[in-house]
Amino acid sequence: MGRRASAAAETLRNASADDRTDAIKAMAAAIRRHADAILSANARDMAGATAHHDRLRLDEDRLEAIAAALETVSGLPDPVGEEMARWQRPNGLDIARVRVPIGVIGMIYESRPNVTADAAAICVRSGNAIILRSGSEALQSSLAIHAALAEGLAEATLPEDAVQIIPTADRAAVGTLLGGLNGAVDLIIPRGGRSLVERVSKDARVPVLGHLEGVCHTYVHESADPDMAVAIVRNAKLRRVSVCGATETVLIDRAAATRLLPLIAAALQGCELRGDAESRAVTPMAEAGEADWHTEYLAPVLSVRTVAGLDEAVHHIARYGTGHTEAIVASDAAAAEQFLDRVDSAMVMWNASTQFADGGEFGFGAEIGIATGRLHARGPVGPEQLTTFKYMVRGTGQVRA
Amino acid sequence: MGRRASAAAETLRNASADDRTDAIKAMAAAIRRHADAILSANARDMAGATAHHDRLRLDEDRLEAIAAALETVSGLPDPVGEEMARWQRPNGLDIARVRVPIGVIGMIYESRPNVTADAAAICVRSGNAIILRSGSEALQSSLAIHAALAEGLAEATLPEDAVQIIPTADRAAVGTLLGGLNGAVDLIIPRGGRSLVERVSKDARVPVLGHLEGVCHTYVHESADPDMAVAIVRNAKLRRVSVCGATETVLIDRAAATRLLPLIAAALQGCELRGDAESRAVTPMAEAGEADWHTEYLAPVLSVRTVAGLDEAVHHIARYGTGHTEAIVASDAAAAEQFLDRVDSAMVMWNASTQFADGGEFGFGAEIGIATGRLHARGPVGPEQLTTFKYMVRGTGQVRA
Secondary structure, three states, X not given: OHHHHHHHHHHHHHOOHHHHHHHHHHHHHHHHHOHHHHHHHHHHHHHHOOOOHHHHOOOHHHHHHHHHHHHHHHOOOOOOOOEEEEEEOOOOOEEEEEEEEOOEEEEEEOOOOHHHHHHHHHHHHXXXXXXXXXXXXXXXHHHHHHHHHHHHHHHOOOOHHHEEEOOOOOOHHHHHHHOOOOOOOOEEEEEOOHHHHHHHHHHOOOOEOOOOOOOEEEEEOOOOOHHHHHHHHHHHHHOOOOOOOXXXXXXXXXXXXXXXXXXXXXXXXOOEEEEOHHHHHHOOOEEOOHHHHHOOOOOOEEEEEEEOOHHHHHHHHHHHOOOOEEEEEOOOHHHHXXXXXXXXXXXXXXXXXXXXXXXXXXXXXXXXXXXXXXXXXXXXXXXXXXXEEEEEEEEEEEOOO | OHHHHHHHHHHHHHOOHHHHHHHHHHHHHHHHHOHHHHHHHHHHHHHHOOOOHHHHOOOHHHHHHHHHHHHHHHOOOOOOOOEEEEEEOOXXXXXEEEEEEOOEEEEEEOOOXXXXXXXXXXXXXXXXXXXXXXXXXXXXXXXXXXXXXXXXXXXXXXXXXXXXXXXXXXXHHHHHHHOOOOOOOOEEEEEOOHHHHHXXXXXXXXXXXXXXXXXXXXXXXXXXXXXXXXXXXXXXXXXXXXXXXXXXXXXXXXXXXXXXXXXXXXXXXXXXXXXXXXXXXXXXXXEOOHHHHHOOOOOOEEEEEEEOOHHHHHHHHHHHOOOOEEEEEOOOHHXXXXXXXXXXXXXXXXXXXXXXXXXXXXXXXXXXXXXXXXXXXXXXXXXXXXXXXXXXXXXXXXXXX
16 A cells, blocks of 8 residues: 555656646546445445534535535645745855655544545645545545545546555554555644544654644733624634634733623623633633643633733743644734744734634635644645655756865 | 753744844854863863764864854844745735744764754754754763853853753663653754664654765766766765765666766776676676665765666666755756656755755755755755744634634
């Protein structure tokens, strides 16, 4: 499997951008053509599933959305071969830094069948081969989607091996993939719950791009516009509570707490609040314990802490944050710029909801995940982030002194 | 040590570019001021050393070169805070990708004492804290250089903990550093022989930037200008045989072998040639075995292979190369561009010596090493390559639909 992926990666890398575009379009068409087979495979998965029913379920509308997403990816700019920089040296050497695909990506995910198609399309767009490892609950759906994708690739001029899937639910296969398949796998991307990502990060012998969890913060500065603070906190927490960019903790300036906290609490109907003593003195709510500041609830629960000011907010985030996304709501531009500067998360925002932490919202067209490590790519990982570069040096016979 | 490095990294990151510049200048001045102490520490190392004498030895000239190199780094552009890209979304969000330091770098090296100063300066320039682990043979020299650097940092306004050194030759300390010091270390850079780099790559629990070896190729295309081919091969092999960018294998087109190989061999006096049967039929030389194509000689030895053309050269490199640096000598521009495109090494060159594989020669001002992995940075690693980025998102109250 690794050898076939490496060979396919070389073909993909040397294919033209149009070849890759045509292949993704053919993949979309094949998904539509095989809708019946995919939906009946999904029905078998649903019959065997014990949980995650909504994430797992496909219907005609969702399948059409998957095909449409592939078409979107087919229309994204192709990053391969892009000249990122070019300069001349005094000795006449001409040096260009040029984007190239990473190579072979191993994708390990859980129960969302659409990831099979999305990840494959983003990898083909960026010239990478992919080896998919679907969660067992979604395996029949993933296999059926993969069969369609492979047919699409074969119809176009690209090798079917560019998109492979591990055909069993055998857990040992994950270990083999994490081992890198004898050097064939260049990067692992895990997408799923904390336990999956932890296992991948611990056992992988090749680089990993992903995030363990998103304990995201929204800091309401004393200069915040009240209406904006309420609207942003409500959206950051409640738009979708299960996404990694959802705010889990609100920090609020002491000077603004009495004025703003009651308004914020009133706007968060249906959301459990857990606060420190000062917040509770202003607005009745449950008591937050030390564990709350560390918790990614992914649920309608929000921890609330009063801070003395920007310094304390920045320190709280440095201590409890996970480097994902943090926002400040402030009218004071100098304070906001300080926050943007000092908070060292992948995404820092001023007067915007943390739920904008998303490749689509960033304009990347699609994302294969979000990374919170410090190397290679941080934040949303789209086609461009799945490339690396090489240097092309053009000379006229230069030798080194 | 890890905690102190993390705290220093935060201070360094928030310092101004001028602060970092002043600190590196103060480090240079302190090296000069403590020349006697450093040279006598070096004399103790030399007395205990069993090998590598020339790499280890310092004298007044070499120490002055170390101080001058620090001054060069102090004059390099500061990469921290640079806006790499900035764009607006249709909803008015303003998104900027901004360079930030990686954090804490662990540097593991062998017997060149100058690495202590070079690595420290490059890290300070890029806003990173560094933990140094010197080879035991150079330990006294490294400790003396480090003491001077720390004094320079303290005189400037930056924390001494920005540059720390493991004070013992205890091998267990390497394992602790490779374990990441409880999450404090963000990146390990090994610099030394193959066995060191292999151990680091195998045991590190954090990302590693480096290269195992450089089996570099120069391919002489049938269209090569004879004089240029001779000059480039001679320089690529013999300018310095011990550097990672030295050519180890020459590939030559069958159509040009009779004409060019005798000229090349004549220009390589003092270099042992080992060839395949076709090369030996043209020019008398030793026989190359399968192992030769895999070998980084780092010595005046060159393997020579005749190929049918560009395809075979590219395949040989894909099979035996280490992804470091490969060059083509050709007058045929189309063939050269094909080579640049298809060879997937960190550096690919046309009509230039592979010995240009160097951060200084690329215009980076300095390098902490050369990377052949596929993630984050490939090729020379200078201050810019020791940064990552974050996204700053500026809004006016946007919430996500």
